[in-house]
Amino acid sequence: MSNTEQGINAPQGETTPHANTRCGFVAIIGAPNAGKSTLINQLVGAKVSIVTHKVQTTRTRVRAVTIVDDAQIIFVDTPGIFKPKRRLDEAMVEAAWGGAADADVIALLVDARRGLDEENRRILDGLKKFNRAAVLVLNKIDLIDKPKLLELTEAFTSEFDFDEVFMISALKGEGIEDFKQYLASRMPPGPWLYPPDQLSDLPLRLLAAEITREKLYLRLHDELPYASHVETEQWEERPDGSVRIEQVIYVQRDSQKKIVIGKGGQTIKAIGQAAREELQLLLNRKVHLFLFVKVREHWDRDPERLRAIGLLD
Ligand SMILES: Nc1nc2c(ncn2[C@@H]2O[C@H](COP(=O)(O)OP(=O)(O)OP(=O)(O)O)[C@@H](O)[C@H]2O)c(=O)[nH]1
Ligand SMILES: [Mg+2]
Structure with missing residues (x-):
């Protein structure tokens, strides 16, 4: 009988961890509809978080897990950050920033079509207050021209000193591997927190x-x-x-x-x-x-x- 309190598992057959393991958390934050859940599903290679064309699809923090060599990366999918209007909104936005609080790497995901709009400005302000390092990930590059991407990178990096900038298409899987390797390299030494075959903590x-x-x-x-x-x-x-x-x-x-x-x-x-x-x-x-x-x-x-x-x- 399966236990419904457990998250979903990967097929068996992963190797057991060895002595030099590393493990850490990556929070993906961003405006509603930026593609955070799509990216996380791509990074772990399974659908662990639901995706729709609508804003405010993700309501709570979802953890998803993947392994790159000796590093276990735990991704925290968060609700989009926006201006809260109602009680539920407030709880969602709180959950989003809360997800970033304990992360080893904070990745700000931006819908490249939208650019540095009011919502992203608010998030940048939040990041500044947080006083934490972050990387910028420009998403949906399948939808826009290269020159526009460079402009965007400049606009964002002049506002915040990002450690790195990545350009990806979460939907098409472009640029994902590089991003994943980078994240793996940033994970601190430590034991894995999840069994090697676990993909998500969502019951x-x-x-x-x-x-x-x-x-x-x-x-x-x-x-x-x-x-x-x-x-x-x-x-x-x-x-x-x-x-x-x-x-x-x-x-x-x-x-x-x-x-x-x-x-x-x-x-x-x-x-x-x-x-x-x-x-x-x-x-x-x-x-x-x-x-x-x-x-x-x-x-x-x-x-x-x-x-x-x-x-x-
Ligand atoms: N063309 C294109 N569409 C994308 C890409 N990434 C995500 N999308 C689409 O963008 C929409 C929103 O994706 P989600 O992954 O649900 O976005 P989210 O940031 O998790 O949204 P919330 O949970 O509402 O904050 C969906 O229709 C995705 O298919 C991309 O790289 N290219
Ligand atoms: Mg989502």
């Missing part, structure tokens, strides 16, 4: 809820900005080797519930099907997924919900 129940939230976001386009939340309520291992999962989708209004369910239940059926398919691949067995929709006007202020997301202890 499976939470990851399963995140997968459904991703499908919900992808399916609903701009109708439901972030008024929704998914929780795994039941996880039952069946004797036939399959697993039965019940999840609740929380929304804030009856009208939103109608949108999530869709005409004749079509929308929720499609969301459930997409989530089930991905869960089956992840868990490598048959999944029976049941989705329920509940209206809770103030779910984003409910301590129990915030705790479930991992934003409250």
Whole structure:
């Protein structure tokens, strides 16, 4: 029986660590939608954090782990940093800076199309206050011209003394290897903190809820900005080797519930099907997924919900 409190594991077969191990934390910070989760998935070679075209997809800190030679690198995916307007926003932004606090390397990820805009200026101010070294990573270079990249590099480096500048496409995997090697070289000596086969610290129940939230976001386009939340309520291992999962989708209004369910239940059926398919691949067995929709006007202020997301202890 698998333990749902554990994170996902890599296939077995990694070598055991030897005497000269190194280990450390890398925090990836940046504005919403910069591509932080895409980058982390690329760096560890597996989907550990959900990705959508919408801003504010990641809500909590997710740790992802990879090994380069004798170095174990623990990446901390953080929510995007933006100007908080609501209670949930504040907790998200706090989680983002909190992720950077204990890191050995802080990497500021920037959507190169957006450049040094107001949001990135605010983050640079935050970095200055932090008084910590950082590297600059310009992302989405597949979308812009080289001369523009040089301009951007100048704009950022004149504001902050970055240790290094990397130019990457997290989506296409360009420039990732160099960046990873650099990070490995910056890890301090020390024992590995995770077993060599572990990829993430996100419990499976939470990851399963995140997968459904991703499908919900992808399916609903701009109708439901972030008024929704998914929780795994039941996880039952069946004797036939399959697993039965019940999840609740929380929304804030009856009208939103109608949108999530869709005409004749079509929308929720499609969301459930997409989530089930991905869960089956992840868990490598048959999944029976049941989705329920509940209206809770103030779910984003409910301590129990915030705790479930991992934003409250
Ligand atoms: N073209 C292109 N798109 C990218 C690249 N990296 C990420 N994206 C896209 O940018 C969008 C946002 O990616 P995410 O990884 O969810 O961004 P994030 O920074 O984690 O966003 P939040 O969690 O909301 O803060 C998605 O649609 C990605 O596919 C890239 O290198 N090139
Ligand atoms: Mg993210």
